[in-house]
Amino acid sequence: MKVKVEKYPAAAVKNGRLYFGGADTVALAKRFGTPLYLFDDATFRGACRAFRKAFESKYEDVMIVFACKANAMLSAMRLAAEEGLGLDVASAGELTGAILAGGDPEKIIFHGSYKKEEEIEMALLAGVGRIVLDSDFEADTVDRVAKRLGVKARVLLRVTPGIDAHVHEMVQVGKLDTKFGVPLKGGEALRLVGRIIKKKNIEFMGIHCHIGSQILDADPYRLAIQRMVSFIAELRDEYGVLIIDLDIGGGFPVRYDSKQALPTPEKFAAAVCPALLAELRAKGIPEPRLILEPGRSLAGPAGMTLYTVGPVKAIPGVRNYASVDGGLSDNPRPGLYGALYEAVIANRPEEKKGLKKFRVSGRHCETDTLIPDIELQDPRPGDVLAVFTTGAYNYSMSGNYNKFPRPATVLLSGGKPEIVVRRETHDDLYNCEIMPARLKNAKKKKK
């Protein structure tokens, strides 16, 4: 029942303490305060390299693109760019970051189910490599904006292959019933490509799909490949079009459970690449560039969150509660998706006695369950609780509920810590507020 620390790539136990990215987590908590996000340079780079290697060794022309939404901090985008990855952005805000981080615009892919016109303009002016069209309506908008700017928009079309990858409802985006993309079913996507290729200010470069998140099995990808290649053949037969890019999105998993087997990027590459090559050969289609968009699987394992334990309560006959000094605002995933995380007491990760079941609660003024049920080593106020695999969708989904300042992020490089996101201050929290003079004056009057 104990968490297997050794299963987490950046973690180790040394001198009776938890280390992450080569650094003593207890010392980090003391020096930088809690809650604290950690992000390990080597783990993130390693994941980028492993992903590239897995696919590049099995397919000629591959572009791996970091899905910035998983962790849209500049340093993460920069590291991904340094590792030769492209950047997948889903808003003008993420695009701004990708540019600030020095990402090569040519390798930026601009996503989103509803891009605002000013965002499309920004993407075209930045010269992003691809805009992924999500609808009929958007095809018209992009064509119009491109015409106005005197540029040619290079686009992919997002299609929904109708695959239900059995993941959480909120990330089931490849099935037919989704806001995203255009269905292959019923000839919708085929018809839209027919419209797109006639547009003067758009260059049709290929197709995209994304079948879900945290997919533990390669079969849905194989199925997606089949349907996408059939569609590619349809496009050729119907319009004489040969696509340049086949983008099969992301959805690759990370370890949230140290007892569960986790498929490697190699496993996915070994399932996807030969299947793709076989399908292409069978239909006589030249090899397109294969684009993949991992986000969580790159950033997740590089991250950890450190908290300080506060009050611990035993409710007789009911449950034990251990509270930590963060929660919903720094990690909304348990609340949003029922996401389960593992954690250990960083200052005595190996102590065997006193393992008891606890519910770990955040300190927001509502139920705020961070981990519903975990065995911990007799947590006590002042202990440091380390939660694994928080590098994806924690910082990027964070907020300020209860006016909690967002945590700092410390980047670890060979064990050396640097603050790459400073902790918010109370001033930051009210930075955008403007109290009307009328109300301010009323305040003075009362004094």
Added chain:
Amino acid sequence: MKVKVEKYPAAAVKNGRLYFGGADTVALAKRFGTPLYLFDDATFRGACRAFRKAFESKYEDVMIVFACKANAMLSAMRLAAEEGLGLDVASAGELTGAILAGGDPEKIIFHGSYKKEEEIEMALLAGVGRIVLDSDFEADTVDRVAKRLGVKARVLLRVTPGIDAHVHEMVQVGKLDTKFGVPLKGGEALRLVGRIIKKKNIEFMGIHCHIGSQILDADPYRLAIQRMVSFIAELRDEYGVLIIDLDIGGGFPVRYDSKQALPTPEKFAAAVCPALLAELRAKGIPEPRLILEPGRSLAGPAGMTLYTVGPVKAIPGVRNYASVDGGLSDNPRPGLYGALYEAVIANRPEEKKGLKKFRVSGRHCETDTLIPDIELQDPRPGDVLAVFTTGAYNYSMSGNYNKFPRPATVLLSGGKPEIVVRRETHDDLYNCEIMPARLKNAKKKKK
């Protein structure tokens, strides 16, 4: 099936457009951009007054306290203070706001299941009226900090009366199985009061409970009153202590559904006050001050969110999707709690033809369902969608997922709009980031 606009206090249809707080919402959307939060001064003040009146007319000594977590913007706190309400805060960040907004410290109640030591210090230095102790551990901490500062901490003790108010799991906080407070059951709370009254630097002022959120029925309050008064009698009999304050928390509902009957504050007051007086009389206990902590029921109806409709998709045989230019980051409640909202097309709220079922999706790069199923008047790109009752737990729970800047808030006073929270900029989004020189230099080298 149509939304009954007239059921929402600040809303009206005029000249074929939706008005809110006396202002034309379509004009507001055009002038200030979308997504946009609206907050109506008169509706908020009216709710504060109605709440005060309902309880003050039925009980001698009442303090109504605005639960700032519902909408922690300075202007809302200021308005509540002007209306004579106290402010309930749950963190140093909210306390900062309450002070900035000119809240009277004497009427500030400091809550939280895990207050950090520096927060307790800040609360004591600010001279807050009450600190609500949540645990044994916290009683010791408050006593120690008060001693160090040479002040006396006036405290309430939060107890859990063991009431299950049949609300969403995440806001069921009055039952026995909760991180909050100390159970009445088993004598836990009684024992802790025994400890508290012996502490030299703490003055025990009374007890607090909070039984849930969006409670549609007065019965759980009546039951809470019974148990709390029994406990007050126990405290008298056991320790000879007579409490000063009885705080029964919040949980009062707002209208999310125009077809549903909504109990008024009068109804709750009519149920709670006589029951309380009867219980007190029966046990021969002098009347304590009654404290109530409405948040949602004051701020919710004062708020509205305006969005611009983007791509609309009909997936044949499956569903219609209408997308809007906000979602999860400005309103996480549908994702977190399955919260249901009503909405109308603001630029033609009364058009009868073409009412069809739609799913309203936000534009974040995931499923992001804002309203799962609603009849709308043939939404088209460029329409303004107005969502009702977003004044509570929308702005305060907002974040920047997908690097979406947070919306502005416009305060409406007699129809006159003022920006009280400016829209975040892309600069704001990266305000806390510090890219290490090493990474910046790597970027230069590559050029």
